[in-house]
Amino acid sequence: MEFSYEVEGGNFAKAGNAASGVKKVLKQLNVDPKIIKRIVVALYEGEVNVVAHAYKGNVLVDIDTNRIYIKIVDEGPGIPDIDLAMQVGYSTASAMVREMGFGAGMGLPNMKRNADIIDITSKVGEGTVVELTTKLTS
Amino acid sequence: MASSFKIRKIAELLDARVVCGEQFVDNEINYAFASDLMSDVLTLESEQLVLITGLTNMQTVRTAEMADINCVVFVRGKKVTPEMIEVADENNTVLIECQYSMFRTIGVLFESGVNPIY
Ligand SMILES: Nc1ncnc2c1ncn2[C@@H]1O[C@H](COP(=O)(O)OP(=O)(O)OP(=O)(O)O)[C@@H](O)[C@H]1O
Ligand SMILES: [Mg+2]
Numbered sequence: 001m002e003f004s005y006e007v008e009g010g011n012f013a014k015a016g017n018a019a020s021g022v023k024k025v026l027k028q029l030n031v032d033p034k035i036i037k038r039i040v041v042a043l044y045e046g047e048v049n050v051v052a053h054a055y056k057g058n059v060l061v062d063i064d065t066n067r068i069y070i071k072i073v074d075e076g077p078g079i080p081d082i083d084l085a086m087q088v089g090y091s092t093a094s095a096m097v098r099e100m101g102f103g104a105g106m107g108l109p110n111m112k113r114n115a116d117i118i119d120i121t122s123k124v125g126e127g128t129v130v131e132l133t134t135k136l137t138s
Numbered sequence: 139m140a141s142s143f144k145i146r147k148i149a150e151l152l153d154a155r156v157v158c159g160e161q162f163v164d165n166e167i168n169y170a171f172a173s174d175l176m177s178d179v180l181t182l183e184s185e186q187l188v189l190i191t192g193l194t195n196m197q198t199v200r201t202a203e204m205a206d207i208n209c210v211v212f213v214r215g216k217k218v219t220p221e222m223i224e225v226a227d228e229n230n231t232v233l234i235e236c237q238y239s240m241f242r243t244i245g246v247l248f249e250s251g252v253n254p255i256y
Contacts, residue, residue, distance in 0.1 A: 013221070016200035020225075023203070037206050041180050044204045048177075048197075101176035101193045101201070110181050 001025070001064075007050040007057040009076065012100045015051040018059040019044035022070075025063065031136050039068055039134050042114040045107040046072040046130050052097040053077065054127065063136075067116075070132040078124040086112065086120075141251050142166040145209050145232050148188060151250050152236045152243055154211065158223045159232030167209060170252045172244050176201040184255050190243055196222060203229045213240045 003025070005018035019040045026036045043059070050057035054076025062069040079085045086108050093103025112118050115132040122128040146163040149156050156163060165186075172190040173179055176197050179189060188209040191198055194216040202210050203225065209232040212218060218226075218233050226233050236243055248254070 106177040
C-alpha cells in the first residue's frame with residue numbers, strides 16, 4: 001500500500017494530516033497500538049519539522065505486511081550539521097514555531113528513538129530527506 | 139498501585155467544563171502531565187494520561203491524537219476552537235476548559251492524589 005501527502009511550510013494548522021491518515025490505516029490493519037504510537041509520533045515530528053523549518057514537502061508512505069517505510073522529502077534550507085541537529089536541545093526554531101508549542105530541539109532525537117531505522121540526508125540550500133522504517137510486529 | 143480517576147471527577151475537581159467527548163467522561167485517568175511544549179509531550183510513554191496545558195491550538199489536539207492522550211485540560215480560560223473540537227471528536231479525545239491558572243490546576247489535582255509520571 002502506498003500513500004502520499006503534501007506538507008506546506010509554515011502551515012501549522014495542517015501539520016499532522018499525514019500522521020493522522022497513517023494512524024487510521026494502521027488501526028484498520030490491527031497493528032499493536034504501542035507500535036502505532038511510535039510510528040505516528042515519529043511521522044508527526046517529521047511533518048512538524050517540514051512545517052517549521054522548510055518551504056514545502058512530501059510524505060511518502062509504503063506499508064507492507066512486515067514494515068512501514070516513510071520518506072519525508074522537503075525543499076528547504078537543509079541541515080548543515082546533522083549530528084548537531086540530532087542532539088537533544090539543539091534548535092534553530094523561530095519564535096513563531098515556539099509559540100506553536102515546538103522548537104525544543106527534541107524532535108529528531110525522538111524520531112530516532114521511535115523508529116527502527118532512521119536515515120537523514122540533507123543538502124544545504126536544497127532540502128532534506130528523512131527516511132523512517134519500523135517493523136509492524138514486535 | 140496507581141490511583142485512577144474518572145475524567146468526570148477531574149472536571150469536577152477543577153470546576154471545569156467538558157467541551158467535547160462528553161460520552162467518555164467515565165473513562166479512567168492514571169497520570170497527569172503539564173506542559174506547553176508539545177515536543178516534550180510527544181516523548182511520553184505513559185497511558186491514560188491527562189495533559190494540562192495553556193497551549194490552545196491544533197497542535198495540542200494533534201499531539202494528543204498521536205500520543206494516545208485521551209483527555210486535555212486547557213487552563214486559564216483559554217477557549218477551544220471549532221476546528222480543535224472537530225479533530226478531537228474524530229479521535230475520541232475529551233477536551234476540558236478550566237478557568238484556574240496552570241499552577242492552581244496542577245495543585246488541585248496533585249493534592250487530590252492524581253499521579254505524576256515522574
Ligand atoms: N526538515 C528540516 N529542514 C531544515 N532544518 C531542519 C529540518 N529538520 C530539523 N532541522 C534542523 O534541526 C534542528 C533540530 O530539529 P529537532 O526536530 O530535533 O528540533 P526542533 O524542530 O528545533 O524542535 P522540536 O522538534 O523539539 O519541536 C532544527 O531546529 C533545525 O535547525
Ligand atoms: Mg522538530
